[in-house]
Amino acid sequence: MAAxxxxxxxxxxxxxxxxxxDGRFAPKPDWLKVRAPGGDRYHDxxxxxxxxxxxxxxxxxxxxxxxECWREGTATVMLLGDVCTRGCRFCxxxxxxxxxxxxxxxxxxxARAIAKLELLYVVMTMVNRDDLLDGGAEHxxxxxxxxxxxxSDILIEAxxxxxxGKGDAVDVCCDGNPDVFAHNVETVRRLQRxxxxxxxxxxxxxxxxxxxxKHGQVFSKEPGRRPMLTKSSIMVGLGETDDEVxxxxxxxxxxxxxxxxxxxxxxxxxKHHAVLRFVEPATFAEYELExxxxxxxxxxxxxxxxxxxxxxxxFLRSLLDDAGADVSASIDERLxxxxxxxxxxxxxxxxxxxxxxxxxxxxxx
Numbered sequence: 429m430a431a432x433x434x435x436x437x438x439x440x441x442x443x444x445x446x447x448x449x450d451g452r453f454a455p456k457p458d459w460l461k462v463r464a465p466g467g468d469r470y471h472d473x474x475x476x477x478x479x480x481x482x483x484x485x486x487x488x489x490x491x492x493x494x495x496e497c498w499r500e501g502t503a504t505v506m507l508l509g510d511v512c513t514r515g516c517r518f519c520x521x522x523x524x525x526x527x528x529x530x531x532x533x534x535x536x537x538x539a540r541a542i543a544k545l546e547l548l549y550v551v552m553t554m555v556n557r558d559d560l561l562d563g564g565a566e567h568x569x570x571x572x573x574x575x576x577x578x579x580s581d582i583l584i585e586a587x588x589x590x591x592x593g594k595g596d597a598v599d600v601c602c603d604g605n606p607d608v609f610a611h612n613v614e615t616v617r618r619l620q621r622x623x624x625x626x627x628x629x630x631x632x633x634x635x636x637x638x639x640x641x642k643h644g645q646v647f648s649k650e651p652g653r654r655p656m657l658t659k660s661s662i663m664v665g666l667g668e669t670d671d672e673v674x675x676x677x678x679x680x681x682x683x684x685x686x687x688x689x690x691x692x693x694x695x696x697x698x699k700h701h702a703v704l705r706f707v708e709p710a711t712f713a714e715y716e717l718e719x720x721x722x723x724x725x726x727x728x729x730x731x732x733x734x735x736x737x738x739x740x741x742x743f744l745r746s747l748l749d750d751a752g753a754d755v756s757a758s759i760d761e762r763l764x765x766x767x768x769x770x771x772x773x774x775x776x777x778x779x780x781x782x783x784x785x786x787x788x789x790x791x792x793x
Contacts, residue, residue: 457706459731460692502740504551504587505542507534507571508564512555514625518614518663520696521555528559530567539574542582543773548762549740550575552606553587558627562600563591569604576605578777581762581769583607583743585659587735593632595639602643602656608687608743609640610659612735613680616672623666623701633660634683641684657686657725657746661735663693667704670711674718686725687746690715691733707731 508530515523542550552571557564565588572584585608591597602609613633615623620630637658644656660680664673673690680688690712695703712729719727725746728738740762744755 456694457708457731459709460694460706502549502551502736502738503545503547504553504736505538507538507552507554508557508567509555513558514556514627516614516624516628517701518623518666518693518696520700526557526559530560530564535567535571535574538571539578540773540777542575543578543777544770546763546767546770547582548759548766549583549585549743551585551587551610551736551739553736554589556589556625556627558592562597563589563594565591565594565597565600569601572604572606578773579769581765583740585610585736585739585743587611590628590632590636592627593635598636598639599643602640602647605647605653606656607654608657608659608739609637609644610661610735611636611640612661613637613676614661615663615666616668616676617679618672619666619668630679634679637680637685638683641686657743658684659687659689660685661689661691663691664707665693665703665705666701670714673715677715677719677722677724681722681724687742688719688724688727688729689733689735689742690719690727690729691735692731 509526510522511524511526512519512521513523513525538552552568554564554568560567568586568588572586575582575584584606586601586604586606587610588601590611591601611633613630614620614628617630620628637660640656641658644658647653648655662673662676677688677690692707693701693703695701709731712731712733716727716729719729726742728742740759741755744758
């Protein structure tokens with residue numbers, strides 16, 4: 429791609445996406461507009477989620493792809509609470525100090541709730557928990573292992589923080605045996621300090637991903653363990669150049685990352701980092717082409733792409749050598765099995781006597 433000069437910081441009056449006088453945001457480009465989610469499968473899954481008192485990041489973050497992902501059997505849930513110990517300028521999650529509070533029963537109850545859903549792919553994400561010695565790694569690993577015991581068919585992605593750079597914690601998380609270990613570098617090297625919390629860093633994120641890849645390669649040789657892919661995500665529109673995006677992809681590939689997603693940053697509120705440009709679809713297509721040339725197993729690049737965008741399809745495509753393979757047929761086949769397994773779990777699992785009901789343990793809003 430041709431070199432692109434760094435975008436000039438806009439004045440408050442010309443800031444893209446800046447709030448108008450009445451408090452609304454400026455209109456987004458047409459390519460960022462989507463239909464409201466709907467369809468039988470979407471509404472069935474939404475109703476089941478409410479019955480289990482399980483709230484997804486898909487809904488709470490108002491992800492534009494929720495309908496599309498749910499139809500394909502993908503959902504994202506958050507573990508370890510909704511208070512993050514860090515304060516990144518792009519993120520709307522509440523910042524604070526949970527003071528080490530952890531519900532030890534959450535892995536069991538979340539695993540049971542998810543196992544009853546007709547999902548073929550689940551993303552387990554988390555807030556940063558610098559107040560915990562291992563950053564929450566064992567908690568995530570326990571949840572993954574328990575869900576694996578209940579539903580061997582379901583594909584699991586662990587989208588985690590950097591565990592404060594503690595290598596042992598990365599190993600512990602990988603030992604839970606997720607199909608995908610994901611950690612987001614978020615933005616290019618130059619913008620790390622202005623976009624992410626000061627306790628995060630570009631180099632540390634690359635080290636975490638490289639360690640996970642190496643650990644996964646070793647343990648995937650053990651009997652009964654699945655191969656583990658690594659994944660990361662980049663937001664654009666924060667003031668980076670196209671060349672810097674390419675450089676970031678190259679660094680991720682050198683760290684052994686298998687899958688990369690690239691999407692448009694959208695400002696959660698006027699208090700968050702400004703949107704400095706809306707990247708056009710043609711540029712996202714160029715990013716994807718460059719990623720393919722670098723050797724990524726798969727890249728999802730587009731204005732509405734998010735870290736967990738169509739994760740089931742992305743995962744399956746990364747495993748298929750034949751570019752013309754019918755991924756839709758594979759997803760339909762896996763969804764059919766997911767329905768059967770969810771029904772089996774629903775019939776075989778009931779809350780043991782004496783335990784607090786799952787509805788009071790699985791966090792909701």
